[in-house]
Amino acid sequence: xxxxxxxxxxxxxxxxxxxxxxxxxxxxxxxxxxxxxxxxxxxxxxxxxxxxxxxxxxxxxxxxxxxxxxxxxxxxxxxxxxxxxxxxxxxxxxxxxxxxxxxxxxxxxxxxxxxxxxxxxxxxxxxxxxxxxxxxxxxxxxxxxxxxxxxxxxxxxxxxxxxxxxxxxxxxxxxxxxxxxxxxxxxxxxxxxxxxxxxxxxxxxxxxxxxxxxxxxxxxxxxxxxxxxxxxxxxxxxxxxxxxxxxxxx
Numbered sequence: 180x181x182x183x184x185x186x187x188x189x190x191x192x193x194x195x196x197x198x199x200x201x202x203x204x205x206x207x208x209x210x211x212x213x214x215x216x217x218x219x220x221x222x223x224x225x226x227x228x229x230x231x232x233x234x235x236x237x238x239x240x241x242x243x244x245x246x247x248x249x250x251x252x253x254x255x256x257x258x259x260x261x262x263x264x265x266x267x268x269x270x271x272x273x274x275x276x277x278x279x280x281x282x283x284x285x286x287x288x289x290x291x292x293x294x295x296x297x298x299x300x301x302x303x304x305x306x307x308x309x310x311x312x313x314x315x316x317x318x319x320x321x322x323x324x325x326x327x328x329x330x331x332x333x334x335x336x337x338x339x340x341x342x343x344x345x346x347x348x349x350x351x352x353x354x355x356x357x358x359x360x361x362x363x364x365x366x367x368x369x370x371x372x373x374x375x376x377x378x379x380x381x382x383x384x385x386x387x388x389x390x391x392x393x394x395x396x397x398x399x400x401x402x403x404x405x406x407x408x409x410x411x412x413x414x415x416x417x418x419x420x421x422x423x424x425x426x427x428x429x
């Protein structure tokens with residue numbers, strides 16, 4: 180009929196807008212740009228530092244005291260380690276990168292980590308020691324990533340220890356075990372499910388606050404990359420974090 184009206188159907192949602200997954204894609208693109216920038220900005224000063232340390236080592240000869248020569252050697256080693264860690268960080272941050280695992284000796288990795296942190300532990304008045312099996316314990320993976328793991332666990336333990344931190348590497352039932360213990364106040368019972376999240380805080384068993392920052396979150400990511408598991412244990416005193424990995428070929 181003339182003049183009659185019909186109810187209007189609801190308009191379909193617009194189809195020319197950005198797809199719903201675009202924010203995620205933009206975030207990933209931003210992450211990759213950051214990785215590229217970090218690669219350029221950090222590699223250059225590390226390369227210069229390593230080159231200068233090596234030049235100083237070659238030119239020093241018998242002219243430098245023995246303790247200075249030893250310190251220069253340590254600087255060369257530390258810059259090489261930092262470069263390896265940077266490369267692993269860049270690989271881990273870019274999901275498009277695929278790197279084949281290589282055999283890694285966890286005993287050597289633990290000894291290197293303890294060596295890197297021993298001076299810092301001494302300044303804090305804390306004993307830092309490596310314990311466990313003396314023979315090589317091999318797993319497939321990234322040496323730099325596993326070094327980051329032991330450093331992160333040890334640093335977290337040093338932040339809360341009273342007098343001692345122990346890094347133990349052992350093998351049992353086809354698995355490699357990395358356990359870092361400290362004699363600090365320990366983890367509270369409710370923190371086990373959240374300690375591996377980023378920037379978590381909790382109350383310790385002695386009512387002090389324990390902050391976790393990024394360290395344990397990084398540990399969890401590296402453990403996952405190496406097909407392992409990580410757990411918080413509650414010894415009678417102190418704290419203990421244990422990582423278990425499947426053994427690889429010797």
